[in-house]
Amino acid sequence: MSMIAAFYGGKSILITGATGFLGKVLMEKLFRTSPDLKVIYILVRPKAGQTLQQRVFQILNSKLFEKVKEVCPNVHEKIRAIYADLSQNDFAISKEDMQELLSCTNIIFHCAATVRFDDTLRHAVQLNVTATRQLLLMASQMPKLEAVIHISTAYSNCNLKHIDEVIYPCPVEPKKIIDSLEWLDDAIIEEIAPKLIRDWPNIYTYTKALGEMVVQQESRSLTIAIIRPSIVGATWQEPFPGWVDNINGPNGLIIAAGKGFLRALKAAPKAVADLIPVDTVVNLMLAVGWYTAVHRPKSTLVYHSTSGNLNPCNWHKMGVQVLATFEKIPLERAFRRPYANFTSNNFTSQYWNAVSHQAPAIIYDCYLRLTGRKPRMTKVMNQILRTASMLEYFLNRSWEWSTYNTEMLMSELSPEDQRVFNFDVRQLNWLEYIENYVLGVKKYLLKEDMAGIPEAKQHLKRLRNIHYLFNTALFLIVWRLLIARSQMARNVWFFIVSFCYKFLSYFRASSTLKV
Numbered sequence: 322m323s324m325i326a327a328f329y330g331g332k333s334i335l336i337t338g339a340t341g342f343l344g345k346v347l348m349e350k351l352f353r354t355s356p357d358l359k360v361i362y363i364l365v366r367p368k369a370g371q372t373l374q375q376r377v378f379q380i381l382n383s384k385l386f387e388k389v390k391e392v393c394p395n396v397h398e399k400i401r402a403i404y405a406d407l408s409q410n411d412f413a414i415s416k417e418d419m420q421e422l423l424s425c426t427n428i429i430f431h432c433a434a435t436v437r438f439d440d441t442l443r444h445a446v447q448l449n450v451t452a453t454r455q456l457l458l459m460a461s462q463m464p465k466l467e468a469v470i471h472i473s474t475a476y477s478n479c480n481l482k483h484i485d486e487v488i489y490p491c492p493v494e495p496k497k498i499i500d501s502l503e504w505l506d507d508a509i510i511e512e513i514a515p516k517l518i519r520d521w522p523n524i525y526t527y528t529k530a531l532g533e534m535v536v537q538q539e540s541r542s543l544t545i546a547i548i549r550p551s552i553v554g555a556t557w558q559e560p561f562p563g564w565v566d567n568i569n570g571p572n573g574l575i576i577a578a579g580k581g582f583l584r585a586l587k588a589a590p591k592a593v594a595d596l597i598p599v600d601t602v603v604n605l606m607l608a609v610g611w612y613t614a615v616h617r618p619k620s621t622l623v624y625h626s627t628s629g630n631l632n633p634c635n636w637h638k639m640g641v642q643v644l645a646t647f648e649k650i651p652l653e654r655a656f657r658r659p660y661a662n663f664t665s666n667n668f669t670s671q672y673w674n675a676v677s678h679q680a681p682a683i684i685y686d687c688y689l690r691l692t693g694r695k696p697r698m699t700k701v702m703n704q705i706l707r708t709a710s711m712l713e714y715f716l717n718r719s720w721e722w723s724t725y726n727t728e729m730l731m732s733e734l735s736p737e738d739q740r741v742f743n744f745d746v747r748q749l750n751w752l753e754y755i756e757n758y759v760l761g762v763k764k765y766l767l768k769e770d771m772a773g774i775p776e777a778k779q780h781l782k783r784l785r786n787i788h789y790l791f792n793t794a795l796f797l798i799v800w801r802l803l804i805a806r807s808q809m810a811r812n813v814w815f816f817i818v819s820f821c822y823k824f825l826s827y828f829r830a831s832s833t834l835k836v
């Protein structure tokens with residue numbers, strides 16, 4: 322019997338960010354391994370015209386939850402969606418709901434955050450810092466609370482090269498920033514933001530670092546642990562391989578590469594691609610929840626959920642495998658044949674951008690205009706290049722994360738728990754994982770039918786022929802223009818033709834002699 326699964330039995334668990342990528346996989350695993358848990362409270366806001374109930378219904382009826390419905394048929398009754406907006410005071414939770422949460426909650430998993438790199442400082446602080454503080458104040462009024470698990474990011478200290486499992490101080494006190502945002506207006510905030518974030522690459526990583534400091538400051542009466550995942554990718558094993566449902570992180574770039582939009586990336590090919598499967602992160606979260614509640618460590622422990630130091634993979638290996646998979650299982654209606662080029666050189670990168678990205682988009686838009694349609698490819702291409710440039714910082718550097726606490730926890734688990742809540746990334750086979758990942762992007766994110774693969778392959782063949790035709794035509798035009806204008810080009814042309822003629826004559830003469 323798994324001790325961790327048994328621990329969550331009968332518990333009331335509060336999850337923030339349950340409608341997000343990590344949150345959904347967390348709920349799924351909890352219901353599947355501990356179907357006798359009491360209730361999962363999720364803090365949800367209405368979104369995109371959907372009510373809370375509609376959002377929950379959609380999640381529970383998705384493919385991700387198919388296994389859960391077999392193990393826990395009454396899952397609908399065990400999930401309680403509470404209206405909440407984490408950017409509001411007291412999260413805008415009603416008095417009755419707040420009372421219930423305060424009196425019943427046993428464990429909290431705090432996943433909610435804004436993960437946009439370019440969010441405004443005000444909004445990112447509200448969500449990643451102030452909301453964390455407010456949640457911990459709520460937690461301190463919960464008599465039955467056993468543990469709080471805060472999800473940060475391995476990149477919260479990406480201004481350092483070697484990162485230990487400790488909370489590093491930030492140059493400015495979070496409280497001072499929260500207070501000053503109350504009276505400063507938006508224009509001034511955006512002006513001082515670059516000065517505040519100093520050597521952090523974006524507002525997201527900076528506010529996640531502030532969030533960790535808040536956890537440290539508010540942890541006096543609470544038992545808290547922090548988990549820092551690196552780049553969270555599709556599921557490795559559970560509930561099935563390759564599940565993914567948003568375009569964050571690598572996902573958008575994988576689609577852009579598969580559709581033939583993105584054919585070059587400014588990335589150091591040898592830099593470590595520190596991806597971590599989402600189910601590995603969730604297994605660690607549940608193990609940490611159990612360990613923190615049962616062993617109640619004296620200080621706030623930080624756990625790194627990273628792959629680089631135990632089982633490294635680099636961007637080159639990843640790119641090659643992504644392309645190899647698209648060769649076998651192409652995406653539908655590609656713009657160009659998938660091709661990949663990683664370069665860390667500025668000049669080469671700009672050259673590839675002009676030749677491989679911008680020029681084809683402009684040519685295609687001209688074609689759309691000529692055929693009476695609305696041009697759109699330049700806009701799409703600019704969007705992709707903007708995203709790629711936002712991720713560049715992470716593609717051109719490697720970090721070392723120590724994993725002492727994570728390995729210590731692994732050794733504390735029973736063999737059964739090590740199997741059911743496996744977070745040992747050394748067992749990951751990258752080639753197999755990336756293939757399933759790419760397949761998952763096609764099936765679960767783009768919702769493409771596997772029956773369409775022969776047609777997609779046919780389409781790629783047509784694109785290859787167009788490519789050859791286009792290049793030949795371009796070569797002939799350039800050559801014709803050169804010959805017309807330059808004596809040197811004419812000389813070269815004459816030399817090549819006479820050389821070919823002599824070679825053919827010699828070949829014919831020698832083959833006649835042999836006979």
Ligand SMILES: CCCCCCCCCCCCCCCCCCCCCCCCCC(=O)SCCNC(=O)CCNC(=O)[C@H](O)C(C)(C)COP(=O)(O)OP(=O)(O)OC[C@H]1O[C@@H](n2cnc3c(N)ncnc32)[C@H](O)[C@@H]1OP(=O)(O)O
Pocket residue numbers: 436437438439474475476551552553566567568569570571572574575578583584585586636637639640641643660661662663704707708711712715716
């Ligand atoms: C041999 C050599 C091979 C060579 C090969 C070369 C070729 C290539 C080979 C490829 C190989 C693979 C390489 C992989 C590399 C991976 C690198 C990963 C590094 C990640 C590091 C992460 C470290 C930190 C990790 C963390 O700790 S945490 C999380 C990470 N956080 C993020 O990843 C957010 C980032 N993103 C943003 O920050 C914003 O996205 C922003 C970017 C500002 C844009 O922003 P903006 O331009 O405003 O665009 P959006 O509004 O966002 O979206 C625009 C449109 O997409 C739509 N849309 C937005 N959402 C979604 C959604 N869900 N679902 C569906 N649609 C959505 C939206 O409707 C809109 O459509 P529309 O309305 O235009 O029609």
Ligand SMILES: NC(=O)C1=CN([C@@H]2O[C@H](COP(=O)(O)OP(=O)(O)OC[C@H]3O[C@@H](n4cnc5c(N)ncnc54)[C@H](OP(=O)(O)O)[C@@H]3O)[C@@H](O)[C@H]2O)C=CC1
Pocket residue numbers: 337338339340341342343344364365366367368405406407408431432433434435436448472473474475529549550551552553554567569570
């Ligand atoms: N994905 C990754 O690569 C990594 C993620 N992390 C961390 O993991 C955690 C989860 O990330 P992930 O699941 O990928 O992110 P998602 O963007 O998929 O999910 C974010 C969640 O936060 C919720 N949320 C955002 N704003 C509010 C609000 N104002 N009120 C209520 N809920 C809100 C979202 O709700 P809604 O659905 O309504 O928008 C959603 O459920 C984050 O803390 C992130 O920093 C760390 C490292 C890497």
